[in-house]
Amino acid sequence: xxxxxxxxxxxxxxxxxxxxxxxxxxxxxxxxxxxxxxxxxxxxxxxxxxxxxxxxxxxxxxxxxxxxxxxxxxxxxxxxxxxxxxxxxxxxxxxxxxxxxxxxxxxxxxxxxxxxxxxxxxxxxxxxxxxxxxxxxxxxxxxxxxxxxxxxxxxxxxxxxxxxxxxxxxxxxxxx
Amino acid sequence: xxxxxxxxxxxxxxxxxxxxxxxxxxxxxxxxxxxxxxxxxxxxxxxxxxxxxxxxxxxxxxxxxxxxxxxxxxxxxxxxxxxxxxxxxxxxxxxxxxxxxxxxxxxxxxxxxxxxxxxxxxxxxxxxxxxxxxxxxxxxxxxxxxxxxxxxxxxxxxxxxxxxxxxxxxxxxxxxxxxxxxxxxxxxxxxxxxxxxxxxxxxxxxxxxxxxxxxxxxxxxxxxxxxxxxxxxxxxxxxxxxxxxxxxxxxxxxxxxxxxxxxxxxxxxxxxxxxxxxxxxxxxxxxxxxxxxxxxxxxxxxxxxxxxxxxxxxxxxxxxxxxxxxxxxxxxxxxxxxxxxxxxxxxxxxxxxxxxxxxxxxxxxxxxxxxxxxxxxxxxxxxxxxxxxxxxxxxxxxxxxxxxxxxxxxxxxxxxxxxxxxxxxxxxxxxxxxxxxxxxxxxxxxxxxxxxxxxxxxxxxxxxxxxxxxxxxxxxxxxxxxxxxxxxxxxxxxxxxxxxxxxxxxxxxxxxxxxxxxxxxxxxxxxxxxxxxxxxxxxxxxxxxxxxxxxxxxxxxxxxxxxxxxxxxxxxxxxxxxxxxxxxxxxxxxxxxxxxxxxxxxxxxxxxxxxxxxxxxxxxxxxxxxxxxxxxxxxxxxxxxxxxxxxxxxxxxxxxxxxxxxxxxxxxxxxxxxxxxxxxxxxxxxxxxxxxxxxxxxxxxxx
Ligand code: FES
Numbered sequence: 001x002x003x004x005x006x007x008x009x010x011x012x013x014x015x016x017x018x019x020x021x022x023x024x025x026x027x028x029x030x031x032x033x034x035x036x037x038x039x040x041x042x043x044x045x046x047x048x049x050x051x052x053x054x055x056x057x058x059x060x061x062x063x064x065x066x067x068x069x070x071x072x073x074x075x076x077x078x079x080x081x082x083x084x085x086x087x088x089x090x091x092x093x094x095x096x097x098x099x100x101x102x103x104x105x106x107x108x109x110x111x112x113x114x115x116x117x118x119x120x121x122x123x124x125x126x127x128x129x130x131x132x133x134x135x136x137x138x139x140x141x142x143x144x145x146x147x148x149x150x151x152x153x154x155x156x157x158x159x160x161x162x163x164x165x166x167x168x169x170x171x172x173x174x175x176x
Numbered sequence: 177x178x179x180x181x182x183x184x185x186x187x188x189x190x191x192x193x194x195x196x197x198x199x200x201x202x203x204x205x206x207x208x209x210x211x212x213x214x215x216x217x218x219x220x221x222x223x224x225x226x227x228x229x230x231x232x233x234x235x236x237x238x239x240x241x242x243x244x245x246x247x248x249x250x251x252x253x254x255x256x257x258x259x260x261x262x263x264x265x266x267x268x269x270x271x272x273x274x275x276x277x278x279x280x281x282x283x284x285x286x287x288x289x290x291x292x293x294x295x296x297x298x299x300x301x302x303x304x305x306x307x308x309x310x311x312x313x314x315x316x317x318x319x320x321x322x323x324x325x326x327x328x329x330x331x332x333x334x335x336x337x338x339x340x341x342x343x344x345x346x347x348x349x350x351x352x353x354x355x356x357x358x359x360x361x362x363x364x365x366x367x368x369x370x371x372x373x374x375x376x377x378x379x380x381x382x383x384x385x386x387x388x389x390x391x392x393x394x395x396x397x398x399x400x401x402x403x404x405x406x407x408x409x410x411x412x413x414x415x416x417x418x419x420x421x422x423x424x425x426x427x428x429x430x431x432x433x434x435x436x437x438x439x440x441x442x443x444x445x446x447x448x449x450x451x452x453x454x455x456x457x458x459x460x461x462x463x464x465x466x467x468x469x470x471x472x473x474x475x476x477x478x479x480x481x482x483x484x485x486x487x488x489x490x491x492x493x494x495x496x497x498x499x500x501x502x503x504x505x506x507x508x509x510x511x512x513x514x515x516x517x518x519x520x521x522x523x524x525x526x527x528x529x530x531x532x533x534x535x536x537x538x539x540x541x542x543x544x545x546x547x548x549x550x551x552x553x554x555x556x557x558x559x560x561x562x563x564x565x566x567x568x569x570x571x572x573x574x575x576x577x578x579x580x581x582x583x584x585x586x587x588x589x590x591x592x593x594x595x596x597x598x599x600x601x602x603x604x605x606x607x608x609x610x611x612x613x614x615x616x617x618x619x620x621x622x623x624x625x626x627x628x629x630x631x632x633x634x635x636x637x638x639x640x641x642x643x644x645x646x647x648x649x650x651x652x653x654x655x656x657x658x659x660x661x662x663x664x665x666x667x668x669x670x671x672x673x674x675x676x677x678x679x680x681x682x683x684x685x686x687x688x689x690x691x692x693x694x695x696x697x698x699x700x701x702x703x704x705x706x707x708x709x710x711x712x713x714x715x716x717x718x719x720x721x722x723x724x725x726x727x728x729x730x731x732x733x734x735x736x737x738x739x740x741x742x743x744x745x746x747x748x749x750x751x752x753x754x755x756x757x758x759x760x761x762x763x764x765x766x767x768x769x770x771x772x773x774x775x776x777x778x779x780x781x782x783x784x785x786x787x788x789x790x791x792x793x794x795x796x797x798x799x800x801x802x803x804x805x806x807x808x809x810x811x812x813x814x815x816x817x818x819x820x821x822x823x824x825x826x827x828x829x830x831x832x833x834x835x836x837x838x839x840x841x842x843x844x845x846x847x848x849x850x851x852x853x854x855x856x857x858x859x860x861x862x863x864x865x866x867x868x869x870x871x872x873x874x875x876x877x878x879x
Binding site for chain 1: 235239242243257260261262263264265267268422658660664700701702843844846847850851853854857
């Protein structure tokens with residue numbers, strides 16, 4: 001087949017080589033599946049990521065606590081009336097990632113703010129009750145969040161995310 | 177191999193690169209244009225097969241390390257977690273464990289091939305010695321790796337092998353303490369073995385590079401044992417050798433996958449599923465099969481130091497082979513006398529291997545001594561002498577003459593193999609009547625999960641779980657299982673709600689809470705089964721020192737002697753149900769002791785228990801568990817159900833394994849078939865040169 005003077009006819013031989021190559025390549029691809037899949041979270045990690053319940057009763061007004069869910073810090077802030085009002089009155093035009101405070105809380109439980117405590121810049125944990133906006137300040141690169149966990153200033157692109165949670169009763173939430 | 181490279185790049189970028197680092201031409205000359213003798217038979221593909229196997233071991237090994245914990249308290253459980261929870265963890269771990277056994281299998285064929293065809297002779301002495309070094313490194317690596325699961329066999333293998341060094345005069349004890357990093361095998365031993373087990377494979381890779389380098393300097397030997405004289409005698413490595421290697425590698429993978437998917441524990445020891453216990457040595461401790469001949473040599477010598485020296489000498493003597501064999505003819509094919517002694521020596525190794533697995537007593541020791549003597553005599557006396565007295569057959573003038581001349585010598589090899597088989601059969605059948613005859617074999621039950629398509633009977637697993645919960649769990653834990661497993665696919669098929677209900681009934685110790693106190697709460701799906709005793713000491717104290725063992729992997733940790741030749745047929749029938757058969761037999765094996773049997777206090781007579789005196793009182797009797805599905809409420813039914821349940825707890829991914837195994841086997845059969853025809857097409861013009869057009873170089877064929 002290296003001889004150009006021979007007619008280039010698609011032969012049974014070509015078909016055989018292509019078929020062998022293709023089957024070999026498919027096999028190689030399948031071998032990669034377990035090699036890659038083994039790095040995903042294993043079954044016990046997934047099972048341990050089940051929802052957790054948090055009792056809100058001991059959290060005083062104005063206090064922020066930290067709980068851990070799936071290895072991530074979750075901030076639960078019991079906001080004062082003043083803080084809630086302040087958070088609700090911010091103009092959307094002032095927000096890099098516009099979102100109302102109502103969208104970030106559960107109706108009837110506006111005093112409770114539950115956010116994932118991981119800076120949306122590069123993953124550091126912001127410090128509560130500090131910074132210029134009454135919320136969080138990230139020490140790594142200076143991002144500042146307000147008391148609704150919304151980004152106001154600094155390199156972080158987005159608000160602190162809200163984890164999935166629901167109120168089991170007035171003083172108990174289930175996260176996850 | 178000298179002279180300018182055949183690789184002449186035309187692309188300017190390649191030229192630029194080639195002028196700075198000629199690695200492409202090196203690879204091209206080594207693996208594409210490299211001339212390889214045209215008459216190589218399939219035995220020459222084992223070099224390539226071994227390279228692939230080494231890759232498999234390294235890749236799977238690196239992955240296992242991602243999930244393994246090198247700590248004496250955690251190692252065993254971390255491997256079990258890998259087998260249960262990590263995605264495809266069972267596959268990767270079984271691939272690594274069986275891969276090592278098949279690596280040795282392949283290396284033995286590779287070595288025996290070299291010995292038969294005189295591949296160690298001038299000019300390949302250095303090549304051969306590097307090979308012996310690789311073999312030594314493999315043995316060390318295999319041993320170190322065997323220790324890592326930290327089961328009973330791991331622990332005692334580590335103890336016995338490190339104690340070999342205590343035979344060194346004067347500094348022996350100091351040396352062994354240094355190896356251990358303590359006063360016995362312990363956590364420091366495990367962590368250093370782990371480190372070295374990770375290091376040595378890369379040392380092996382380095383020596384393999386040297387091995388291949390040396391090979392490419394002197395060229396390959398071939399079945400005729402004459403060196404290539406003209407271009408006609410060789411074909412380029414690619415595509416000829418490449419596709420031959422790929423075909424045989426693919427075929428070898430069929431064998432590999434047979435073990436990996438259907439007999440993953442066949443080549444291992446059941447005792448290694450018992451966590452390491454420094455205060456109890458297993459009754460019968462033997463190394464992995466690939467070390468058995470050397471183990472037999474060690475035990476054959478009644479003196480400690482001499483035994484250790486003999487063990488090492490039996491391996492190191494291989495390095496002197498190029499000078500011990502005095503014959504000028506390379507290939508055993510043309511050496512009638514050598515051929516006979518070669519096969520006798522192979523048989524000696526195999527029988528020594530069998531003796532290594534037998535208890536060191538009576539006739540076995542005598543046989544080991546005779547064969548050990550013969551093993552060494554073969555090298556020291558037989559090889560030098562027959563080289564001088566033998567009259568070799570005429571050797572072909574060239575490789576081409578040998579290749580075209582046909583293969584009429586096959587009959588000799590077949591006869592030798594038959595003789596070998598007969599010899600092995602004879603030596604084994606003359607096995608003295610063993611004391612084990614008083615130990616009856618458990619009857620073989622029928623199991624739904626046996627065989628290549630086996631699946632668990634869900635109803636049976638649910639009943640078995642009921643028996644475990646109502647009877648066994650009073651004394652035995654199931655600490656490797658979580659409640660969530662009950663609802664996972666491939667198991668008893670409970671709903672998540674049912675599993676959660678089972679979990680909720682358990683009291684789980686949790687904490688510390690905000691006050692720093694431990695507290696009890698109802699179990700959740702993610703929790704492990706709770707053991708009836710807080711620790712093994714408490715369990716032992718409650719049962720006169722005999723702690724009831726955890727049952728999680730019990731079905732894999734128990735077995736019984738299968739005997740010859742049954743154990744060989746088990747490879748074909750995929751018999752893996754030793755553990756469950758034994759359990760059923762044991763649970764129903766309680767009897768009144770024979771009159772002459774002295775039963776120790778606090779124990780019970782059981783027909784099937786090794787030694788017959790078992791601490792566990794008969795746990796089951798007809799009617800003790802009330803089944804709701806109408807199954808017979810008999811002891812035998814309970815025993816079968818609970819054994820099946822424990823098979824599932826020991827091997828929760830059994831169904832997935834067999835399913836994936838079937839898919840893989842079908843795929844490999846297709847690939848092997850295609851590679852066979854591809855190889856045939858590629859080799860067609862070389863094997864049938866008369867059909868090639870006149871004046872056309874058959875080797876010009878490219879794919
Ligand atoms: S990680 Fe928070 S500002 Fe960079």
